[in-house]
Amino acid sequence: MYLTNYELTYKKRIDETTDEVDMLYRMDLVHVFQLDDLFYGKDGDALDDDFNMEPFFKSLTSETDKLYDRFKENTLLIELMENVSKKLKFPIDIHDKHSIFFFLFN
Numbered sequence: 001m002y003l004t005n006y007e008l009t010y011k012k013r014i015d016e017t018t019d020e021v022d023m024l025y026r027m028d029l030v031h032v033f034q035l036d037d038l039f040y041g042k043d044g045d046a047l048d049d050d051f052n053m054e055p056f057f058k059s060l061t062s063e064t065d066k067l068y069d070r071f072k073e074n075t076l077l078i079e080l081m082e083n084v085s086k087k088l089k090f091p092i093d094i095h096d097k098h099s100i101f102f103f104l105f106n
Contacts, residue, residue, distance in 0.1 A: 002067055006032045029105065033063045061102075068101045077101075 010024035030039045038056045071077050081100045 001034075001063060003032050003034060008032070029060070033060055035059055035063070064102050064105060065098075068098055072097065072101070080104075 006028070008028045010021055010028050013021050013024070030036055035056060038059055078097070081097050081104075084100050084103070
């Protein structure tokens with residue numbers, strides 16, 4: 001589901017705003033949700049130009065949905081999501097807890 005012991009690589013360079021840091025974040029997301037086969041292919045090859053991202057994003061959404069269902073009643077998480085909702089300005093109106101939970105992975 002989610003590798004809690006995975007060491008995020010992008011966090012070491014989080015103050016930078018480069019394409020490389022963005023790539024590291026995306027790689028971390030793939031690894032932490034254990035979606036390597038969907039993203040890299042069964043052989044671990046790099047993505048090709050005609051790669052279909054839809055199955056990957058569906059799986060990523062499914063995994064975050066499972067996490068949300070597992071922890072949605074957690075008092076600390078509820079408090080965190082309420083604080084995020086109050087303090088952050090979102091480009092779109094998202095105030096339901098499920099959307100805010102998904103946002104926490106950004």
